[in-house]
Amino acid sequence: MATRDDCLALVLLEEKKAKEAIEKLEKAYPNAAYYLKFATPIDLVVAAILSAQTRDEVVNAITPDLFRKYKTAMDYANAKPQELENLIRGVSFAGNKARNVISACKIIAEKYNGMVPDRMDELLDLPGIGRKTANTILINAYNKVEGIPVDTWVIKLSGRIGLSMGKKPDDIEQDLMRITDKKHWHNLAYVMKAHGKKICHSQVPLCSKCLIKALCPKNNVTKSL
Numbered sequence: 001m002a003t004r005d006d007c008l009a010l011v012l013l014e015e016k017k018a019k020e021a022i023e024k025l026e027k028a029y030p031n032a033a034y035y036l037k038f039a040t041p042i043d044l045v046v047a048a049i050l051s052a053q054t055r056d057e058v059v060n061a062i063t064p065d066l067f068r069k070y071k072t073a074m075d076y077a078n079a080k081p082q083e084l085e086n087l088i089r090g091v092s093f094a095g096n097k098a099r100n101v102i103s104a105c106k107i108i109a110e111k112y113n114g115m116v117p118d119r120m121d122e123l124l125d126l127p128g129i130g131r132k133t134a135n136t137i138l139i140n141a142y143n144k145v146e147g148i149p150v151d152t153w154v155i156k157l158s159g160r161i162g163l164s165m166g167k168k169p170d171d172i173e174q175d176l177m178r179i180t181d182k183k184h185w186h187n188l189a190y191v192m193k194a195h196g197k198k199i200c201h202s203q204v205p206l207c208s209k210c211l212i213k214a215l216c217p218k219n220n221v222t223k224s225l
Helices: 005-010 014-030 041-050 056-071 072-075 081-087 096-109 120-124 131-142 152-160 167-178 188-196 217-224
Strands: none
Touching: 005 188, 014 167, 014 188, 041 056, 041 072, 041 096, 056 081, 072 096, 081 096, 120 131, 131 167, 152 188, 167 188
16 A cells, blocks of 8 residues: 555656745745855865764854864864864764865865865865765855755655655756756755745644645645545
C-alpha cells in the first residue's frame, strides 16, 4: 500500500502553479535573508564550511571569537590544526572542518593573493566547498547569482510542495532554476527556510495555516488518502 510519501513523490506541480507558489512565498517572507553572520568574504568562506550538518545558532555562537583571532586567509593558512579545531569544537566533524578551512585558505592566500575567488569553478576547487556553498559565497559576498543554494530545507520543501522530484541537490537546483525567475534565485533558499521553520515543519507541517495549501500536492494527497 502506498504511503503518503510514496504518493507525494509522484506529484509535481505544473510550472505555472510552481511559479505562483514561489511568488506567494517570496511575498510572505520579504525579510528572509542569509542566516550566518560574517563581515568579509573570508569570514563567509569559513562560516559556510563550518555550517555543514550544524545548526546556524551553533556556528553563529562560535564565529565571533574565531573572526577576532583570524582575519585573513593567511591567518587561517598559518593556523595550527589542533588550535583551530579546539576553537570550533562545537560544530560537527570539527577536525575535518579545521583541516578544510586551513587547506582552502592556503589556496586562497597563495593562488588568489588572499582574495576569495568570485568564480564558481574556482570556488569548487577549494576543500570543503560544494556547489551549495559556492552559490552562497557568490550571492552573499559578491552579489553574483549563478544558481540556487540547495540546503536541507530546500531539499525537503522542494519535494513536499512539488517543485522537484529530484533526490540529489544538483538535480533539485536545476529543476528550481528551470521553473523560477532568476530574480528569485538569490533569496529562494532563505525564503524556503523561513517557511519551513514557521509553517512547513520537518515532522508535522501546519498545512491548515499555509498560504500555498491550495497549490500544495501534500495537502491534496493527504485529503485523498
